[in-house]
Amino acid sequence: MMHKKVKKQLEKLLGKEKVFSQKEYLVTYSYDAAGKESLPELVVFPGCEEDIRHTLRIAYEHKIPITPRGAGVGYSGGSVPIQGGIALVFTKMNKILCIDTENFYAEVQPGVVTYNLQQEVEKKGLFYPPDPASLKTSTIGGNVAENAGGLRCFKYGVTGNYVLGLEAFLIDGGKINVGSHVIKDVAGYNIKSLLIGSEGTLAVISKIILRLIPLPPYRRLFRLDFASLGKGAEFINQMIKENIGPSVLEFMDESSIAAVFDYLKLPKNSNLKAAVLVELDGNKGDVEERAQRLSRLVKDSQVLDYKAAETEAEIEELWSIRRNISPAISKYKPKKINEDIVVPIGKIVEAVEFINNTAKEYGLTIILFGHFGDGNIHTNVMVDPDDEDEMKRTEIALDKIFRYVISVKGSITGEHGVGITKKAFMKYQFSDREIEIFKRVKRAFDPENLLNPGKIF
Structure with missing residues (x-):
């Protein structure tokens, strides 16, 4: 259990208005849209970069896990603090720092809501295309952590296609700048792309530089x-x-x-x-x-x-x-398990047929929709969590579906990330050697395994 001294240290450095241990705060930041729950021991709301630095340094000193969190609307359990520790919630760092209309970029803090950024840049005749379904609540920091997609992916690509640069903090409180303010930049290793989609397991992002394009009229x-x-x-x-x-x-x-x-x-x-x-x-x-x-x-x-x-x-x-x-499919069962498999576009029809046949085989209700242009199929298994037999059949059916997806050269996730809900299926997409490389990268950034531990692998 976290020592009271840690809370007092954080309160002294950040202010009592940013550090909470009351039950209502712990419960509020214990889950995401996947429905997985685990209580943190502290909830911290950084308001600036120094708050991030202080929190990480203290966590590192006391070997306390840190779980970065945006809006908590992800479907993979990625922002659930499964090892307790500190939930680092970025809703206070929600400023659009600049919109440069001459050089076509914006600088934003990680807590900026995606829709709010789109509205502000459109006032200046510019366009930020990534549009995840959660855009009115999701944050740019969360989008970067998951490399979020959206409806416009077919033409415009995903979040990572618009990230020019990042400022981030390592677990010991040290700050790094990766990428730049320009489109072309091949200097050094591409650490920026490594952080995009890393689900908060390598570093804590404090500022994002985003590419903008002219607004389609x-x-x-x-x-x-x-x-x-x-x-x-x-x-x-x-x-x-x-x-x-x-x-x-x-x-x-x-x-x-x-x-x-x-x-x-x-x-x-x-x-x-x-x-x-x-x-x-x-x-x-x-x-x-x-x-x-x-x-x-x-x-x-x-x-x-x-x-x-x-x-x-x-x-x-x-x-x-x-x-x-x-909302329409919620009538079928109390809960949906929302997977986001990807197959080559030429395999969409076959994949839908396979999933429907699997649903019949295991007596399940599975609702399908998605992005035709990139093969991303949202696979919604409607379940009653209290029905143990149905949950077991769902587990077996999903395992079969994921194995099929990999057999046709697809991916277990196109937008939602791995988090904790897809960890068990990583072995189908990656070899032991490849997963070991992931672990080596993780150790290089986070040798004590304190940043969002227990996720991805």
Whole structure:
């Protein structure tokens, strides 16, 4: 148990208003969206870099585990303090330090909410594309720690594609600067990329330098309905070959369509088995030209129905279908286990069929939707946590699904990270030698294993 002296040291250096041991604080910062729980012994809210330095130095001196935390909306248990210690919560470090419109970058603290940054840069005609589903609550620091993706990944890439540089603190309180303020930088080892997606296990990020791009002035949104997911995949493949260039390619399979159409009380064609949302963005003339080519492609294909959103209300209606999948599927069971497997895009239809067959084999309800353009399938297993038999069947089914994913050259996680929920499946994607290399890297940064211990491997 943590000695009271540690709390007093932190209170003296940071202020009592930043250090808490009351039960309500410990419980609040004991879990994330994965539903895993473990109480920290202290909750610390750093307000500046010196607060981070002091906290790490004291933790290092007393061999106390530190779990960095953003908004706690991750699905892998990555921000759960499974070894107790200190939960280091970055919600107070939420300043946008600068937006440089001449050099196209922003400097932000790790607690900045993703949506807030997007709104501020758009006021200046700039664009920060990464848009995880949690963007209105998730923080940039958390996004960097997980290398978060989002709906626009197909065209714009993931968080890591927009990180120019990082300032971070090592476990002993020493500060490092990695990357820079420019796009091209090949000096030295690429430590920046090592920290991106490291889930808070190597260093504590204190500042992020993000690349910005010009804001696309015009967007169009379309919904395409199909009699099968296979027909949808054929159409998407042709659309990509035709260089229509969508910024968003989202799919819903029969299970998610049934849930969300019922939830929103929408009329549904009985033949509807798959739906795809397509967004085009750019200059108006270019978008309209691509929209015309999309329309011609629709006429020459087996699209069941085609809706083109013209007004803001119509656009909102189409997006509401995608946004309401999560609340819609909650009717099936009290809890969802949300996995985010990735397969090559040519294997999406096969993967969906495999998962559906696995669900039938083990008597489970699995709802599927995701990002068609990059093969990222959100696999939602609906369960009753109190049903021990169902939880055991779920464990076996997920193990089978993860082994299949690796067999087709995919990945066990595309956005959510490994955390604690996918540790057991790392052996399918990596050899013992490769995992040992991960451990050596971890020891080089954190020899005492104090930074977010027990995660990834």
